[in-house]
Each structure stands twice: as C-alpha cells, then as structure tokens.
Amino acid sequence: MAKTIPISVTINDEKHTAEVEPRLLLVHFIRENVNLTGTHIGCDTTNCGACTVLLDGKAVKSCTLFAVQANGREIMTVEGLEQNGELHPIQEGFWQEHGLQCGFCTPGMMMTSIELLGKNSDPTEADIRRAISGNLCRCTGYVNIVKSVQYAANKLNERS
Numbered sequence: 001m002a003k004t005i006p007i008s009v010t011i012n013d014e015k016h017t018a019e020v021e022p023r024l025l026l027v028h029f030i031r032e033n034v035n036l037t038g039t040h041i042g043c044d045t046t047n048c049g050a051c052t053v054l055l056d057g058k059a060v061k062s063c064t065l066f067a068v069q070a071n072g073r074e075i076m077t078v079e080g081l082e083q084n085g086e087l088h089p090i091q092e093g094f095w096q097e098h099g100l101q102c103g104f105c106t107p108g109m110m111m112t113s114i115e116l117l118g119k120n121s122d123p124t125e126a127d128i129r130r131a132i133s134g135n136l137c138r139c140t141g142y143v144n145i146v147k148s149v150q151y152a153a154n155k156l157n158e159r160s
C-alpha cells in the first residue's frame with residue numbers, strides 16, 4: 001500500500017482532513033476527495049488555467065501543486081464565491097456581460113480575476129488581459145470576459 005500523509009485544508013471556510021498519497025494533485029483532492037467539481041481540469045500541464053483556485057488569497061493552478069502543499073492553508077474555489085444566496089460581483093459580471101459560452105474556463109477566469117481586483121480596483125483593459133493571460137478560453141474571444149471583469153470592478157467600487 002502506498003504511503004499516505006495526513007493533511008488538513010480549509011476550503012471555502014470548511015476544514016477538510018484526509019490521508020493522501022504525496023503524489024495526489026491538489027486539483028484531484030478538491031474534485032475527488034472534497035467533491036467540489038467547479039474547479040476544472042483542462043490540461044494537467046499548467047497551461048489552461050481551468051483549475052485556478054485561491055490559495056491563501058493568491059491565484060494558483062491547482063494541477064501544479066500537490067495536495068500536501070496545501071496542508072494548513074486556506075483555499076477558495078468557485079463554489080465559495082456566492083454568499084447567502086447572493087452572487088459575487090464577478091459572477092454577476094460574467095452573467096450580465098455574457099462572459100462565457102461553454103463555461104469550461106469560467107471558474108478559473110473568475111478566481112484569477114478576483115486576485116486581480118484585490119490588488120487593482122480599477123484595472124484597465126490591458127491590466128485585465130495581462131492578469132488572465134494564463135487562463136485560456138477557446139470560445140469567447142476574451143472581449144466579454146474583459147467586460148465582465150470591468151463590471152465586477154465597478155460593482156465593487158460602488159460598494160466601497
């Protein structure tokens with residue numbers, strides 16, 4: 001039997017403990033152990049960004065980390081965005097500006113955008129395009145994704 005290691009990871013404010021093999025990728029832990037399948041797998045090779053989550057507030061590609069590297073840390077996935085039945089402004093932005101077609105890239109796009117908006121409350125189109133340059137979308141042509149992020153920035157600024 002393969003050696004396992006105990007880990008404890010907080011995901012969307014809920015603590016999850018498990019015994020995992022050291023080789024288990026974080027994205028597989030999130031999807032298979034914790035059953036949060038909103039985090040997608042598009043490539044497994046750090047190219048597409050579909051697996052992006054926030055790790056201690058920083059956007060990371062969860063196919064590029066092992067689950068054991070998240071031990072003791074905090075993760076937010078797309079499922080953690082909605083609060084008390086209310087969409088997060090970034091979700092609202094993608095809805096209002098039609099920032100998706102098939103939706104496969106969308107969870108990763110949103111998590112990457114949240115990191116950007118945390119650092120830059122008024123991003124230009126160039127800032128947004130640079131921030132999402134590690135997230136690939138095969139459908140939209142990116143124009144509406146940029147508008148979605150701008151919508152969220154405006155909404156967050158109205159609130160503050």
Ligand code: FES
Nearest residue numbers: 042043044049063
């Ligand atoms: S699945 Fe992680 S970058 Fe594509």
Ligand code: FES
Nearest residue numbers: 101103137138139
């Ligand atoms: S909406 Fe289909 S990959 Fe982006």
